[in-house]
Amino acid sequence: MQWLVTGGAGFIGTSFIRLALASRPNLSIVNLDNLTYAGHRQNLSDLEGGGRYQFLQGDICDPSQVECAVALAGGRPAAIVNIAAESHVDRSIASASECVRTNVLGTQVLLDAARTCSASRFLQVSTDEVYGSLGPTGSFHERSPLAPNSPYAASKAAAEMLVRAAVHTHGVPAIITRGSNNYGPFQMPEKLIPLAISNAEADQPIPLYGTGANIRNWIYVEDHCRGIMAALERGQPGEVYNLGGPDEIENRALLARILSLLGKPASLIRPVPDRPGHDFRYSLDSTRAHAELGWTPEVALAEGLARTIAWYRAHPAWTTQARDSHFTTYYRAQYPTLHSEAVPR
Numbered sequence: 001m002q003w004l005v006t007g008g009a010g011f012i013g014t015s016f017i018r019l020a021l022a023s024r025p026n027l028s029i030v031n032l033d034n035l036t037y038a039g040h041r042q043n044l045s046d047l048e049g050g051g052r053y054q055f056l057q058g059d060i061c062d063p064s065q066v067e068c069a070v071a072l073a074g075g076r077p078a079a080i081v082n083i084a085a086e087s088h089v090d091r092s093i094a095s096a097s098e099c100v101r102t103n104v105l106g107t108q109v110l111l112d113a114a115r116t117c118s119a120s121r122f123l124q125v126s127t128d129e130v131y132g133s134l135g136p137t138g139s140f141h142e143r144s145p146l147a148p149n150s151p152y153a154a155s156k157a158a159a160e161m162l163v164r165a166a167v168h169t170h171g172v173p174a175i176i177t178r179g180s181n182n183y184g185p186f187q188m189p190e191k192l193i194p195l196a197i198s199n200a201e202a203d204q205p206i207p208l209y210g211t212g213a214n215i216r217n218w219i220y221v222e223d224h225c226r227g228i229m230a231a232l233e234r235g236q237p238g239e240v241y242n243l244g245g246p247d248e249i250e251n252r253a254l255l256a257r258i259l260s261l262l263g264k265p266a267s268l269i270r271p272v273p274d275r276p277g278h279d280f281r282y283s284l285d286s287t288r289a290h291a292e293l294g295w296t297p298e299v300a301l302a303e304g305l306a307r308t309i310a311w312y313r314a315h316p317a318w319t320t321q322a323r324d325s326h327f328t329t330y331y332r333a334q335y336p337t338l339h340s341e342a343v344p345r
Contacts, residue, residue, distance in 0.1 A: 001024070001026055001027050001028070001078045002027075002028050002029070002030065002073045002074045002077050002078060003020070003027065003028075003029050003030070003073065003077055003078060003079045003080070003081060004029075004030050004032065004069055004070060004073040004077040004079070004080045004081070004119075005017055005020075005029055005030070005031050005032070005080075005081045005083060006031075006032045006033065006060050006069075006080075006081070006082050006083055006084035006106075006110065007032075007033055007039070007060075007082070007083035007084030007085060008029070008031030008032070008033055008044065008055075008083065009031065009033035009035060009039035009040055009041050009043055009044065009055070010033070010038050010039050010040075010083065010084075010087075010186075011038070011182070011184075011186050011187045011188060011221065012083050012125065012179075012182060012221060012224065012225065013031070013033070013083040013084075014040075014043040014044060014185075014186045015184065015185070015186065015221045015222055015224075015225045016081070016083060016225040016228060016229075017029055017031060017044060017047070017053070018044070018047075019222060019225045019226065019229065020225075020229060021047065021052055021053060023229070027052065028051070028052040028053065028054075029052065029053050029054070030054045030055075030056060030069055030072045030073040030077070031044065031053065031054070031055050031056065032056050032057075032058050032060065032065070032066070032069040032084070033055070033056075033057065033058075033084065034057065034058060034059045034060070034084070035057055036086075037188075037326050037327075038087070038088075038188050040186075040318075040321070040322075041055060041057075043186055054072060056068065056069050056072055059106075060082070060084050060102065060106035060107075060109055060110055061101055061102065061105045061106045061109055062109070063109050063112065063113070066109055066110060066113045067113065070113055070116075070117050075117060076117050076118055076119065076120075077117070077119055077120075078119070078120045078121065079119065079120060079121040079122070079123065079232055080110060080113070080114050080119045080121070080122045080123070081123045081125070081228070081232065082106075082107060082110050082122070082123065082124050082125060083125045084102065084106060085102060085103050085125075085156070086098055086099040086102045086103060086152070086155075087127075087152065088152065088188075088190055088191070089129070089150045089152045089153070089275070090190070090275065090334055091152075091190075091330070092150055092151035092152035092155070093150060093151060093152075093275070093276055093277075094333075094334075096151035096152075096155070099151055099152055099155050100151070100155050100158075103152075103155035103156055103158070103159050104155050104158045104159055104162070107124065107159040107162055107163065108162050110122070111162060111163065111166040111172060111174070114166075114172050114174070115166070115170050115172055119172075119173075120173065121173050121174075121175070121232055121237075122163070122166075122172055122173060122174040122175070123174070123175050123176075123177065123228065123231060123232045123235075124159065124160065124163045124174060124175070124176045124177070125177055125179065125228060126156050126159070126160055126176050126177060126178045126179070127153065127156050127178060127179060128140065128178050128179065128180045128181075128217065128242070128244070128282045128284050129148060129149075129150065129152065129153035129156065129279065129282065130146045130148050130153055130156050130157040130160060130178065131144050131145075131146060131147060131148075131178075131282070132146070132147030132148060132149050132153070132279065133147075133149060133279035133280045133281060133282075134279075134280065134281040134282060134283055135280065135281065136215075136281065138283065139244075139283040139284060139285040140242065140282075140283065140284055140285060141242065141285040141287070141288070142178075142239075142240045142241065142242055142288055146160070149277045149279055150277055150279075160176055160240075163176055164176075164238075167237060167238040168238070172237075173237040174237060174238070175231050175232065175235040175236070175237060175238075175239060175240075175241070176239075176240045176241070177227060177228055177231045177240070177241050177242075177243050178240060178241070178242050178243065178284065179219060179224045179227070179228075179243045179244075180216070180217035180218065180219045180224075180243070180244045180245045180282060180283075180284050181216045181217060181218050181219065181245070181282065182218075182219055182220075182221045182224050183218055183219075183220065183221065183304065183305075183308055184220050184221035184222065184304065184307070184308050184311070185221070185307075185308065185311040185312075185315075186221075186318075187221070188322055188327075189319060189322050189323050189327065190327065190330065190331075192251065192254070192255075193254070193258065193305075193308060194308075194312065194319075195207075196254075196255055196258045196259075197258060197262070197308070197309055197312050198312065198319050198323065199268070200258065200259055200262050200264045200268055201262065201264075201312075201313070203264070203268070204268070205268055205269075205270040205338050206255060206259075206268050206269050206270065207270055207272040207334075207335045207338055208251060208252060208255060208269050208270065208271050208272065209251070209271075209272060209273075209274045209275050209278060210271070210273075210274030210275075210278065211252070211271070212250060212251045212252025212253075212255070212269075212271070213250055213251070213252065213280075214250065214251050214278060214279070214280055214281065215248050215249065215250050215251075215280065215281040215282070215283075216248065216249065216251065216254075216281075216282055217244050217245050217247070217248050217282050217283050217284055218245045218247050218248075218249065218254075218301055218304070219243065219244065219245025219246075219297055220245070220297070220299035220303075220304035220307070220308075222299065223243075223245065223297040223298055223299050224243055224245075226295060226298075227241070227243035227289060227293070227295045227297075228243070230289070230293035230294065230295040231243075231289070231293055231295075234292070234293050234294070235292070235293060236292075241286075241288055241289045241292070241293060242284040242285060242286045242288065242289060243284070243286060243289055243295070243297075244283070244284025244285070244286040244297075245284075245297050245301075246297045246299075246300055246301070247300060247301035248281075248283055249301065252269070255269050256269075257301075257305065258305060258309070261305060261306065261309055262309065270337075270338055272335055272337065272338065
C-alpha cells in the first residue's frame with residue numbers, strides 16, 4: 001500500500017509520516033515537499049534508503065511535479081494526504097499571496113491529480129480557524145458556519161470549498177479534518193510554544209499579543225496525527241471531522257506554565273501590540289470523531305508540554321538551524337520593540 005503525503009517535511013507532516021510508517025508495516029510513503037523555510041528534509045532523513053519512504057522535492061502548485069510524485073507512489077496511491085500549507089497567521093497578514101497560492105491553488109492541483117489517478121482516498125488537513133472566533137462559552141461543531149478572519153484562515157476555508165466541490169461534482173473520495181492548535185517536536189520557532197521555549201532558554205523576551213487573554217484549544221501533534229489516520233481509514237467521503245485537543249488555556253497562562261517548567265521568570269513575558277483581527281477563542285467539539293472514528297486525544301497539556309520542552313532541549317542544533325537569518329528577518333519585522341532588548345537579569 002502506497003500513500004502520497006504533501007508537506008511531510010514540515011511540523012505536522014513529519015509526525016504524521018513517522019506515525020504512519022511505525023503503525024502500518026505494509027505501508028510505503030512518498031513525501032512531496034517544496035522545502036520552504038518551514039520544511040526540513042533532515043526531519044526524516046533517517047527513513048531514507050529503507051525502502052518504505054521516498055522524498056521528492058516539489059511544489060504542489062505545479063501539476064507536472066505532482067504528476068511525478070503520483071508516479072513515484074505507484075501511479076494510483078491508496079491515499080493522497082494534503083498537509084502542505086503556508087500555515088502562519090502573522091505571515092499571511094503581512095503578505096497573503098503565497099498563502100493563497102499554496103493553500104488554494106495547490107489544493108486544486110492535488111484534487112485534479114486525485115481524479116486523474118483515481119486515488120482511493122484524499123484527505124485535506126484543515127484548521128479550526130476556518131470557523132472564526134468564539135466568545136467565552138460554547139464550541140464549534142462540524143456544521144457550524146465558516147467565518148474565517150485572517151488571510152490564512154480564509155485560504156484554508158477556500159481550499160475546503162474546493163474539496164467539497166470535488167466530492168459533489170466529480171465524486172472524489174475526499175475527507176476534511178479540522179484540527180485545533182498543534183504543538184510538539186519539530187514545530188518552527190515562529191509559533192507560540194516553541195518561540196517561548198527557545199527565547200526563554202536564551203533569557204530573551206517572549207512576545208505576548210495584547211492582554212494575553214485569548215484562548216486556544218491545544219492538541220499534541222501525535223494525537224492530531226492519530227486523528228488524521230483515523231479519518232483517512234475510517235471516515236466517510238464527503239464528511240468533515242473536528243480533531244480538538246483536551247485543553248483550553250489563555251495565552252498568558254500558557255506562557256506562565258512554560259516558564260515555570262523551564263525554571264525561568266515570568267518577567268520574560270513582554271506585551272506587544274495585538275495581532276490585527278485577533279480571534280478571541282477557539283474550541284472544537286470532537287464528539288463526531290470520538291463516536292465515528294474511535295479517536296480521542298490521549299496527551300494532556302501538562303504531559304505534552306513536558307515532552308515538548310524535553311525534545312527541544314535535546315535538539316538544540318535543530319532550533320539553531322530553524323532560527324536562521326530568514327527567521328531573524330521575520331522576527332525583527334514582527335516584533336520591532338523586542339529584538340534588540342536587553343533582558344534584565
